[in-house]
Amino acid sequence: MISEEQKIEQPLDPKMIGLRPGLEGVPVAHSAICEIDGTKGELRYRGYPINELATQSSFLETTYLLIWGDLPSPQQLKDFEQEVQMHRRVSFRVRDMMKCFPATGHPMDALQSSAASLGLFYSRRAIDNPQYVYDAVVRLIAKIPTMVAAFQLIRKGQDPIQPRDDLAYSANFLYMLTEREPDPLSARIFDRCLILHAEHSLNASTFSARVTASTLTDPYAVVASAVGTLAGPLHGGANEDVIKMLKEIGRPEKASSYLDKAIANKQKIMGFGHREYRVKDPRASILQDLAEELFARFGKDEMYDVAKTLEKEAEGRLGQKGIYPNVDFYSGLVYQKLGIPRDLFTPIFAISRVAGWLAHWREQLGANRIFRPSQIYTGAKSRKWMQADERMSP
Numbered sequence: 001m002i003s004e005e006q007k008i009e010q011p012l013d014p015k016m017i018g019l020r021p022g023l024e025g026v027p028v029a030h031s032a033i034c035e036i037d038g039t040k041g042e043l044r045y046r047g048y049p050i051n052e053l054a055t056q057s058s059f060l061e062t063t064y065l066l067i068w069g070d071l072p073s074p075q076q077l078k079d080f081e082q083e084v085q086m087h088r089r090v091s092f093r094v095r096d097m098m099k100c101f102p103a104t105g106h107p108m109d110a111l112q113s114s115a116a117s118l119g120l121f122y123s124r125r126a127i128d129n130p131q132y133v134y135d136a137v138v139r140l141i142a143k144i145p146t147m148v149a150a151f152q153l154i155r156k157g158q159d160p161i162q163p164r165d166d167l168a169y170s171a172n173f174l175y176m177l178t179e180r181e182p183d184p185l186s187a188r189i190f191d192r193c194l195i196l197h198a199e200h201s202l203n204a205s206t207f208s209a210r211v212t213a214s215t216l217t218d219p220y221a222v223v224a225s226a227v228g229t230l231a232g233p234l235h236g237g238a239n240e241d242v243i244k245m246l247k248e249i250g251r252p253e254k255a256s257s258y259l260d261k262a263i264a265n266k267q268k269i270m271g272f273g274h275r276e277y278r279v280k281d282p283r284a285s286i287l288q289d290l291a292e293e294l295f296a297r298f299g300k301d302e303m304y305d306v307a308k309t310l311e312k313e314a315e316g317r318l319g320q321k322g323i324y325p326n327v328d329f330y331s332g333l334v335y336q337k338l339g340i341p342r343d344l345f346t347p348i349f350a351i352s353r354v355a356g357w358l359a360h361w362r363e364q365l366g367a368n369r370i371f372r373p374s375q376i377y378t379g380a381k382s383r384k385w386m387q388a389d390e391r392m393s394p
């Protein structure tokens, strides 16, 4: 319990004191990794349009592009894929540690802890050594999916299964998760989802990664801090809430009244809105197509009609404010059709976003200065110390 007196003071009007809440519109870094045109609804990684990458590239090739700046040559890609494949396994110590996690805990919390634990195993910190950087990138890209899949089996009371060397990155993850080799369409669609989520400029988790990186700590701490940031419902965690919301709405004809009530109560519609986009997020459009591709093969998800109606109804009510579906709106429907449990949607976002976080880690180290912004102090100026027995009880 805190007393009235101890409550945090109401902030002053930000406009009056030059504060930019949420750092809206404040550039904090130069970056050559990703470009967003929020008015046209365009997104490019290192100059390549997202749609082209999602149809032509693979997640590992896109990862290479993001982190090292150019598309790999066939040999570079082959080497990178092989290195990642060789490092997929995680130590039995990490698996044993994960067995001590509560089975009821959220997989994002399990991932944050296990990602941070890698720093204990690879404790030599040589961030100015290119080989150390390459090895750390390979390890994180390789091991994060294994840890997500391991926790899924551990919490069901099973032993994690080992990666399969004959399976490519995405197929292997789905195999470790479900203990079944996925069909090629599911594996390819999953891989495309990873490409779509891999990078998105200075979003909250990437900013978190860059702040952590700016202290020159190790890359495992960088990724762990970003995982913690991604977990929140205003960021990556929204994909889970979208499915909850669609279930709550239940039927397409209820979408309109749901929206009216939510807007009247100033409640956010999950999976809608974006700081950068004033139109529909291009990734949402591609994810919607991927969902339709899956539905055509495996049957429609009944929630899809609810989602489409909600999008249509929301356009008339929120469109004039530039609020449209974001990346989290349709991704859950894709993952659900792939048989992935709802609380793994955000860890899957993390598997993919590790690529972007590591690209920003490298970029930050290339021109580093520790992040240390200032504040506008609004607390008491000077107070007289009182002994405990002199203080008023609440």
Ligand code: SDX
Binding pocket: 022, 199, 200, 201, 202, 203, 204, 233, 234, 235, 236, 238, 267, 268, 269, 270, 271, 272, 273, 274, 275, 276, 318, 321, 323, 326, 327, 328
């Ligand atoms: C991701 O930045 C990234 O790149 C993130 C991401 C990535 O790839 O990393 O794209 C991934 O995090 C997607 C966002 C997932 N979150 C949600 O879907 C949660 C619901 N959306 C929001 O809460 C919101 O839109 C944010 C968090 C995404 C953006 O927040 P902002 O920019 O701080 O906007 P705001 O909350 O200040 O809202 C501005 C106005 C307000 O209206 P007014 O008070 O000015 O009248 O827009 C309204 C808001 O009420 N608004 C919404 C809304 N989002 C904004 N109204 C209804 N529903 C919404 N979803």
